[in-house]
Amino acid sequence: MRDIDMPVRASVLRGLSALVTGAGGRGPELLAAYGFDEAKIVEGNSFVSLRVVERLLEEAADRFALPDLGLKMAAQQDLHMLGPLAIAMENSRTIGEAVGCAGRYLFVYSPAVSLEEIEDPLGSPGAIGLRYASTTMNASPQTIDYGIGIVHRVLKLINGGAPYGLRSVQLPHARLAPEKAYRDYFGAEVRFDCPSVVLRVTSQLCSMPVSGGNDLLRDIAIGYLDTHFGHKGVPISDLVAAVLSEHLGSGGPDLSKVARLLSLHPRSLQRSLAEEGTTFTGVVDRVRRSQALDLITTTDLSFSQIAARLGMHEQSSLTRAVRRWFDTSPSGLRRAGQEPKGRSALIDDKAETHFTSDAL
Known part of the structure; x- marks a missing residue:
């Protein structure tokens, strides 16, 4: 995918609402203005546009005087925001192995970010660099601070909460907050206007053991990551599906609206979907099928209410769609869902409709 298409998990926005509210703003309203639902953010399974997240963080920092x-x-995130990747990292034998695991699987969190070991930018003996990078052009300063702040926090956590040998931090932007805020957070010197985002650490870091690791848990987590995310990247169709899952009932599926939420031109979105062998209509149908199965078999909503939630103008449209998807009527589908064996079969069938965003 091109830079502007990059997704990131919704969990990246956890805690933003509380910080904005604590600064005198209205966190839920700010999130809603950008098309985000706080409940979906807490769940953290869906993807959102990194470009939109960048704009949101910059506006929040500026409007509510939150330069840091x-x-x-x-500071308020924990390792488990990374899902199975967290299990693999905290059960690695060494910190170097954990860093390597992050470099290999960080795309599961977002294909827009990466972490790799490099030579020390200052050429100091006994030091190496851990370079954090975003594939988006001109990544926003706040998201850079957030991203490298997460890397620092994770390294500290897998080292038992103790310092891990950080020598200094290099950031590509000008200082945003008082120097003390950076030093208090990282516990080391922070330099600004540098070529890239780097944590300069002792070369011994890679051989430092991760305390309390479990080989079996690590192997299970890596096996899961390999099985479910063996291909590197998150299709734009999955990002569209994640957006549609939250907006189907609000006026029906609208290509222009989804494109706007993803910071894309409608024609660019259509081209991206075509490159993946699908269409906007095809993604809408996939999302509707999944949601219809859930709503019909797990709720007591009337079929007209379900049709409205799926963005269908008439109940007859739902009836025709259910017949096409499941070869039965909505009432027949509801009856089948109430039978143990029938429900099990429907769940198996439903698994085919899950998006990548539901995999963690």
């Missing part, structure tokens, strides 16, 4: 917003958000 990125650092504050990083």
Whole structure:
């Protein structure tokens, strides 16, 4: 995918609402203005546009006088925001192995970010660099602070909460907050206007053991990641599906609206979907099928209410669609869902409709 298409998991926005509210703003209203639902953010399974997240963080920092917003958000996250990747990292034998695992699987969190070991930018003996990068052009300063702040926090956590040999931090933007805020967070010197985002650490870091690791848990987590995410990247169709799952009932599926939420031109979105062998209509149908199965078999909503939630103008449209998807009527589908064996079969069938965003 092109830079502007990059998704990131919705969990990246956890805690933003509380920080904005604590600064005198209205966190839920700010999120809603950008098309985000706080409940979906807490669940963290869906993807959102990184471009939109960048704009949101920059506006929040500016409007509510939070120059260290990125650092504050990083400080309140825990390792398990990374899902199975967290299990693999915290059960690695060494910190070097954990870093390598992050470099290999960080795309599961977002294909827009990466972490790799490099030579020390200052050429100091006994030091190496851990370079954090975003594939988006001109990544926003707040998201840079947030991203490298998360890397620092994770390294500290897998080292038992103790310092891990950080020598200094290099950031590509000008200082956003008082120097003390950076030093208090990282516990080391922070330099600004550098070529890239780097944590300069002792070369011994890679051989430092991760305390309390479990080989079996690590192997299970890596096996899961390999099985479910063996291909590197998150299709734009999955990002569209994640957006549609939250907006189907609000006026029906609208290509222009979805494109706007993803910061894309409608024609660019259509081209991206075509490159993946699908269409906007095809993604809408996939999302509707999944949601219809859930709503019909797990709720007591009337079929007209379900049709409305799926963005269908008439109940007859739902009836025709259910007949096409499941070769039965909505009432027949509801009866089948109430039978143990029938429900099990429907769940198996439903698994085919899950998006990548539901895999963690």
